[in-house]
Amino acid sequence: METLFVFDKRNYQDCRTAFRGPRNREYYTGDYSIEPGAVIDVRAECKAVGSSSIIRLRSRTRQSFSRTWAHIREDATDVAVLCFVKLGRLRVSHQRGETLAQAGDFILTKSMTPFSVECEPGKEGLLELLHLTVPMHLLRRVLCHDVTTGFCVPAAGRNFAIAERILADLFEDTGEVKEHVQQLLVDTALSVLAEAIKDHESCVPQRQTLADKRLQDVLRFIETHLSDPKLSIVMVAKGCGISPRYLLLLLKLHGTLFSTLVWDKRLKTAEQWLATSGAGDAAISEIAYRVGFKSPAHFSRMFKREFKLSPRQYRAAAAGTPARKAGALVVDGGDSRH
Structure with missing residues (x-):
């Protein structure tokens, strides 16, 4: 894995430009900010697998991120973020309203629709997210109908548990697993997540003009x-x-x-x-x-x-x-x- 960013009281204002990682590749364009406070402690680490990335974010500080139509026109990166909320909560505002994802939930966002998210530490004083960022064309291969930004369900059931375990184990891998095997495991986790998403009645095709x-x-x-x-x-x-x-x-x-x-x-x-x-x-x-x-x-x-x-x-x-x-x-x- 590699460290994407570490922000504290000394450099948290740099987050507006530094959140995309040292190679400026790991996130799409948007407005990112960290709320000033007595404690500022934000850390993100990444494990790149092919064109996808497994990212773990840990924070003791409130953060916000927004992506507008202007950002989309500037950077038309078409990806989905499939996120397991381990600690804390996310409040996501999108075109259909607002979604609250808490510890134990799974939530999905997409880069080609505007949205904003507020990240808040939980009672433990910590926010922890594990998410897979994947190009949309790969997600469409295993999930035939569209899922809206803000889709959120409890990450309960065997399929969610298997997918999360695969991603967590891959994230912690120190190089023992060969690259082509890593890619196979990510593809498997994605297929299992697609099945878990399909199992929920709330997963319905998006109404479109x-x-x-x-x-x-x-x-x-x-x-x-x-x-x-x-x-x-x-x-x-x-x-x-x-x-x-x-x-x-x-x-x-x-x-x-x-x-x-x-x-x-x-x-x-x-x-x-x-x-x-x-x-x-x-x-x-x-x-x-x-x-x-x-x-x-x-x-x-x-x-x-x-x-x-x-x-x-x-x-x-x-x-x-x-x-x-x-x-x-x-x-x-x-x-x-x-």
């Missing part, structure tokens, strides 16, 4: 055909059974342009692959073609413009490879994966 459904179809089509360099407004509109004009209207309501959405998605997908693979797994040119670039040179220029590092430098930084071995300057950086 026709425009919302159409927009989801568009986003899924783009994600599925991202590797096609000929991906265009006409192609997406035809694939989704709508007109190009209506597609542009949907994206306008979403606050983005077609070209911006596609290039952002391509670069973020490439960033995830670079951060979780080595040179022996996939060459940079292969990654460029996988996400729809016509040439590795164009990919490198676009990637460096976005992340301030070349793809080779970014991969080396993510792996912690010394510059003399990677042949590149190793600098912490890159966009958020979660």
Whole structure:
């Protein structure tokens, strides 16, 4: 595991920018604050497994976090946070109202819908959370219908217990479990959690307008055909059974342009692959073609413009490879994966 951040009286005001971890990747953009008080003690540790992260947060201090539409437009990272509340409580405000999650509960939030959360220590004077941050496309593989931000149920029953135990054991692993086995265990925990979620009557498909459904179809089509360099407004509109004009209207309501959405998605997908693979797994040119670039040179220029590092430098930084071995300057950086 690695330490994401430690805040106390000396540095708690730095939390607004430092909460995303030393590589600026572990959380998505939002407004994070720590309430001043006699005791300020906040610590988060992370165990990265592929494109997911297991994070344990412990705190003796009240905190708050909010993610708005402005943050979503700035950072369209599409992930879910599946959280076990061990101690304390979370008060989550979202589009459907407010949810209170207390010790012993399981709660889910999603980065592509606005929400705010207040984190409060319990009677023991301590807040403790164990959560799995996972890309939404992985969650959709095991949970076919949508679950709203703020979904909260008691983490009772065998399925929740098994999933939590897997995640807790993986978090404490000191390197004995091989990487591919870690990934299998995270996939298993995710499948078990999906079954636990489905078992609850409160887990019902989210009511959506026709425009919302159409927009989801568009986003899924783009994600599925991202590797096609000929991906265009006409192609997406035809694939989704709508007109190009209506597609542009949907994206306008979403606050983005077609070209911006596609290039952002391509670069973020490439960033995830670079951060979780080595040179022996996939060459940079292969990654460029996988996400729809016509040439590795164009990919490198676009990637460096976005992340301030070349793809080779970014991969080396993510792996912690010394510059003399990677042949590149190793600098912490890159966009958020979660």
